[in-house]
Amino acid sequence: MDAKNNYDALNDVSIKEGMALFGVADIKETRSKFLISPEVSSKFDYAISIGYRLSKSILDTLTDSPNQIYYFHYQRINVLLDQTTLKLSTLIQNKGFNAFPIPASQVIDWEKQLGSVSHREIARLAGHGWYGRNNLLVNPKYGSQVRYASILTNLPLLTDNPIKDNCKECRACISVCPANAIGENDFNLEACHLKLKEFIKTKKIGQMICGICIKVCPGKKNL
Numbered sequence: 001m002d003a004k005n006n007y008d009a010l011n012d013v014s015i016k017e018g019m020a021l022f023g024v025a026d027i028k029e030t031r032s033k034f035l036i037s038p039e040v041s042s043k044f045d046y047a048i049s050i051g052y053r054l055s056k057s058i059l060d061t062l063t064d065s066p067n068q069i070y071y072f073h074y075q076r077i078n079v080l081l082d083q084t085t086l087k088l089s090t091l092i093q094n095k096g097f098n099a100f101p102i103p104a105s106q107v108i109d110w111e112k113q114l115g116s117v118s119h120r121e122i123a124r125l126a127g128h129g130w131y132g133r134n135n136l137l138v139n140p141k142y143g144s145q146v147r148y149a150s151i152l153t154n155l156p157l158l159t160d161n162p163i164k165d166n167c168k169e170c171r172a173c174i175s176v177c178p179a180n181a182i183g184e185n186d187f188n189l190e191a192c193h194l195k196l197k198e199f200i201k202t203k204k205i206g207q208m209i210c211g212i213c214i215k216v217c218p219g220k221k222n223l
């Protein structure tokens with residue numbers, strides 16, 4: 001009963017903060033793969049995954065590369081995600097448990113381009129979607145138009161299950177990728193990475209972003 005009450009209370013706050021998705025992953029099997037030390041990760045059995053849905057209207061302004069309004073939108077979403085993980089962490093700590101909020105977009109290893117945990121893998125385990133051809137998590141309702149953040153915790157919580165689905169016949173992302181990084185069943189991360197570095201120079205965007213494979217992946221039941 002505690003696990004359900006805790007889940008519902010945190011879900012309510014997450015919705016009030018503007019999140020479109022909330023779910024909980026059991027991370028006992030996965031936590032050893034995280035970049036944070038095992039001494040830290042072994043204390044946490046669960047990870048909460050929250051997701052913010054991007055503005056369709058802002059994505060509509062993208063043609064073949066990132067622009068300034070998408071860049072600002074990206075930054076503000078990261079701030080909102082991080083504020084929401086902090087608020088949820090406060091609630092968890094007030095209940096006498098531990099919370100380890102993971103920032104939406106912090107890179108720990110710059111050479112290998114790695115964050116401390118994979119928000120995608122946590123979101124997948126929390127039932128938010130499947131890995132798409134575009135290498136992003138695809139949610140049935142919102143497609144890839146969601147950014148995620150996570151909180152590791154030992155608070156007793158109900159857990160969600162991964163969705164068993166895939167992109168099926170949809171190939172909308174393959175032909176539009178400016179880096180030609182998306183194949184039928186493979187994703188060329190190096191090509192994607194190089195193109196995003198190029199955009200930093202040519203588009204005067206302060207971060208490695210693109211948005212094109214997000215724009216064309218709106219989900220099946222999107223409004």
Ligand code: B12
Nearest residue numbers: 104113114115118119120131135136137147148209210211
């Ligand atoms: C560094 C980084 C990058 C690097 C690439 C690094 C990399 N190694 O992938 C660069 C700069 C190139 C990049 C680009 C982009 N990124 Co980025 N990036 C990150 C960041 C900060 C860390 C990634 C990381 O640590 N990866 C480490 C590995 C271990 O984890 P992973 O990448 O998720 O991959 C694992 C699993 O997902 C799984 N997996 C992945 N694909 C598949 C496929 C199958 C079939 C299976 C079984 C498993 C599987 O296996 C992988 C290894 O364990 C994350 C935030 C985070 N902490 O997760 C965001 C993040 C992954 N990026 C994101 C986005 C949106 C983008 C961009 C679209 C940019 C933009 N915002 O416009 C592009 C497009 C990339 C693309 N199409 O894949 C989102 C993804 C959201 C989503 N809906 O999926 C994240 C989660 C940020 C967020 N807070 O939402 N990114």
